[in-house]
Amino acid sequence: MTAIQSGLLDQAIIDDRRARIVPKLQAILSSDQLKVTQEDLAPFETDGLAPYRRMPMVVALPTDKAQVIAIMKACQSEDIPVVTRGAGTGLSGGAMPHEGGVLLSMTKMNAIQNIDPDARIITVQPGIRNAAVTQAVAPYGLYYAPDPSSQIACSIGGNIAENSGGVHCLKYGLTVHNVLQATVITIDGGELTLGGESLDAPGLDLMAALIGSEGMLGVVVEAKLKLLPIPQVTKVVSAAFDDLGTAGRAVGDIIAAGIIPAGLEMMDKLSLQAAENFLNAGYPTWAEALLLCEVDGTAEEVQEHIEDVTQVLKTAGAVEVKVARDDAERELFWKGRKSAFPAVGQISPDYYCMDGTIPRGELPEVLQKISDMQDKYGLQCANVFHAGDGNLHPLIMFDGNDPVQAEKAQQYGSEILTTCVEHGGTITGEHGVGVEKINEMCVQFPGEELTQFHALKRAFDAKELMNPGKAIPTLNRCAEFGHMHVHHGEMPHPELERF
Amino acid sequence: MGQDITQTLVEQIAQAHQEARPLAIHGGGTKGFLGHDLVGEVVDITGHQGIVNYQPVELVMTVRAGTPLAEVEAALAEKGQCLAFEPPSFGSAATIGGTIATGLSGPARPYTGSARDFMLGVRVINGQGQALRFGGEVMKNVAGYDVSRLMTASHGSLGLITEVSLKVLPVAKSVKTLATSASANEAIALFNRLAGQPLPISATAWAEGQAYIRLSGAASAVDAAAKQIGGELADNSVWASLKELTHNSVAEQSTLWRLSVPQTASLDLDCPLIEWGGGQRWYTGDAPEQELRAKVEAVGGHATLYRGQAERVFHPLNPAMSALHSRIKHSFDPKALFNVGRFHPEF
Incomplete structure (x- = not known):
């Protein structure tokens, strides 16, 4: 995170750019659509990945297409970067502002x-x-x-x-x-x-x-x-296992039975207990793993699939299989899963959230490796994930006030991502690269792919003014790793459900 | 199983790059009609064969581009799975590489997805002879630009696809086809009304006064939907003939245009075969090319020539898109080696 503070533009350059672009933007936007004071800029200094923050040079809030076109032309002619921002909930710092650029906030164009x-x-x-x-x-x-x-x-x-x-x-x-x-x-x-x-x-x-x-x-x-x-009927089955690997294999068994569930989610013992502690969803806290399998479709289809899924899960070694009685119980099953992040935040002062994805068949082995790493690093790791997609969200718990723990958590996270890549997976399934995983892109793409990415970008943006420094690292930027860091459960947008 | 000739292909392309020599990518040759003539030295992908990885439980197959489509489909069928976008083959020699390079999808397209929707990863040799890998074998992957899907339906203009990883799906347990008498307009209205309801519809088509609806899924769901929709039970084989354009409505026509239009579009052209809920219509008449393209463009669609004569096979791009396409082509293939002019004359 300190890396963000290094390599910033000199204030003189920022001042010069601001002096050049503001009059042009004033000609395009009304005063309430243009933010230039420190006080007005502050709310935009970070997106959903709070540790990565920078003050934007100016914020523009266009209300229509013509304004966006005019802003872009102005920025291109003055060689000023543009960072586009939506609601600011992103988890990889993709909308972190540029200290010498225009932050283009699209929130007013919401019709x-x-x-x-x-x-x-x-x-x-x-x-x-x-x-x-x-x-x-x-x-x-x-x-x-x-x-x-x-x-x-x-x-x-x-x-x-x-x-x-x-x-x-x-x-x-x-x-x-x-x-x-x-x-x-x-x-x-x-x-x-x-x-x-x-x-x-x-x-x-x-x-x-x-x-x-x-x-x-x-x-x-x-x-x-x-x-x-909207599907006619939606039902969810919960299956408790006394072994994580068995649960991982059950995921494959469902797919092998020819069923594509609408949702297939998994929680390990730690996250299960944390969630139960957090909101009493009625989860079996003795279990080593819990699978939630949602099936939707016509009434007949759902009935048939629920019977099949229940049978597959029992055969696969589930100790307890429950079908939610009604929509209220279904929502309760999901609520625990959706609260897993804040629940873990409640039992640990800090955690790193990873976003690796692996082939489903690698689940048992990778889960075992992640679990074994707990002893190696002396830290606990809760696992919640989109099992059907093989998308893992390991939450490494640590105390950020202890620099040794913080360092070990970093290393733990690195090893998880490296393990994902080694098992044929990827460093990010859904949170994006942004600024957070820019270095890990070098692990994912050790070859000439990065050069090809840059060439493709220049076909759209010859001067490389759009969101510079994000998503695709330059070749000489393959250094240390950084991860999402949550302090004392203080998530940006704590009101949101997290997966 | 199979043979990996990546190194040979890399050497051939690197040599061509050095000498700035154009290259013509050849697969099974079954879709030769779909594009302008190829020029340059042949790069033959058919020697690059074999299923590299197929774990049915992963719903993913990774296969070398020269592997016959029939071999891919047979391997999947053996495990009760399929390519859910139902690609047409247009002949037994069709390769999986050609299937992805042309990006063609069959009857299930509007309901299950297109070729690009099932692309997870690709290996490609670009115009500098660099063997690159994008995406992978996982369902979710946002590391880097989605080059795998960009390569789909790029008609060899960006590089040589040497390997693809595709998401595959289980074959539906039950499939039934319903047929009912309808005019073309009635059929399109019916298809779109039904598509707004939660029914297990997997294909729709209209030809020769008959509207066909295919239902796929759990047996109980298919039976219940069949009862709800009504109509006569018809033979499921109609879909294979539609997919391969061997159906009576188009088989013998010497002029054949594929019109891709919004499904509910009202189009002033007499089309003997309508698929994809109205989204894919086949025109066999003699309207002049410019007039045809203008009509289709006016409703937000585009026209591609499958049989007959026309100035262009694919629909022209507007100037901004054309310029962007040329720059993208340059970013992958700076010396313009691959399939020059085959897809669009400007690149």
Whole structure:
């Protein structure tokens, strides 16, 4: 985290840039859309990854596409970086401001522009909250599938930048599978329409390049999203295991039985006990692991799958299998899972949250390795994860006031991520690289891939002004690792459910 | 199993890069019609074969690009799984590399997803002869730009795909096809009305006065939905003929345009075959190219020539997109070696 403080621009350079850009921005924006004083800038100095903070040079809050175009042209002509920010809930510092750049906050562009229930498409501005989309289309029996845990606060623009997932992506896909069209403004002020209302578009699939690009290629000013019919019935099964490896193998057995659950989540003993301690969900605290398996569809389909899943789980060695009696109990089952992060925050002064993803079959072995590392580092680690996707969120518990523990937690985290890569996985499943995992990208891509990424970026942004220093490391920047650091359970946006 | 000729391919491409010599990527040759003529020295991917990794329980298969599509599908079928985007093969020689490079998807497309939706990872040799790997074998991966999906349907314009990792899915336990008499417009309205309801629909099509709806899933769900929707039970084999364009409605037509339009679009063109809930329509008439493209573009769609004569195979890009495409091409293939002009004349 100290690395963020080094290498900052000289104040004289910042002052010069501010003097050049502010008059241009004043000609575009009204006074309440432009923040320049320290007091007004302070709320923007961090996103959801609070330890990484920087004061932006100025904050611009456009209200329409024309303003975004004008701002981009001004920044390009003055060689000033642009960092786009949605709701600021990101967990990798992707929207951490640039001390010599414009922070483009999209929150004022949050309108629903059109709902077409027949075509099952909603057209929105990027600042709209994820949950607001689903609320708006619920009267038509429709919903928007990607449901990141921060969905009550996070924005669609941010979801596109991060390729956000959620609990249901095993069956319904990520953001990349659910956005039909995006209108994008590039740094030269050019307007591009990527994708379309048809199921494919002419030319290259640039939507694929845009989604998950962490604000490095352009600014989304409008998106058309695919809507799905709300399933008739949703049911959840909870299965308790007396062995973590057995639970890991059961995940594979469900898939092998030909069932794609809507959600398949797992908690280990530590997180289970922490969650139970936190809100009494009725979890079996004796268990070494708990699997939650959600099935949705028509009434007949769900009935058939619940019977199959129950049988598979019993055969796989589950000690106790419970089907939620009703929606209230289903929500209680989920609530414990969704509270796992704050629950761990309650029992440990600090924790690091990792976001590695591995092939499902590697779960038992990787879980065992992570568990064994506890002795090596003398620290406890709770595990909560999207088991169906193999997306792990190990929470390494430590006391940040003890520098030795803090250092060991760092090393522990590094070894987990390295282990994920060694087992054919990735350093980030859904939180993004941002500024947090910029160094680990070198572990993930030791070859010429990074050079190719930079070349691709320059095709959109020749001067590399969009979100500089994020997502893709320069080749000479492969140094030490950094992780999400939560002090005394003080999460940014503590009101949000965390996965 | 199979053979890894990556090194040979790297050497050939590196040599071509040095000499700035154009290269023409060849797979099984079953989709030769889909694009302008290839120029340059042949890079043959068919010798690069074999399933590298397939763990059914992972729902992932990693396979070398020259492997026949039929071999991939047979290996999956043996384990009760499939490529859920149902790619057309257009001939037994089709390779998995060509399938991904053209990015074609079959009847399940609107309901289950497209070829790019199932792409998890790719190995590619770029225009500098560098063997690169993007994505991987995991379901969620946000490390770096999503080059795997960008390579899908890029028609070899960015590089040579040597290996792909694909998400695969279990075969549905029960599949039933319903047929009912309807006009084209009635069928499109019906398909879209049903798609807004939670039903296990996996394909829809209209041809020769019949609307076809395929249901896939748990037997109980399929039976219940069949009862709800109504219509006659029809043979499931109709979907294979639609996918391969051997269906009576289009099989013998000498002109064949694929129109990709919004599913509910109202289009003033007589199409004998409509698929994808209205999103993919096949036109066999003799409207002039410019007029056809203008009509399709006006409703937010685009047109691709499958059979017959036209100035361009693919729909032209607007100037901003065209310039961006050229820059992206340059970023992967700076000396413009691969499949130049095959996809779009400007790159």
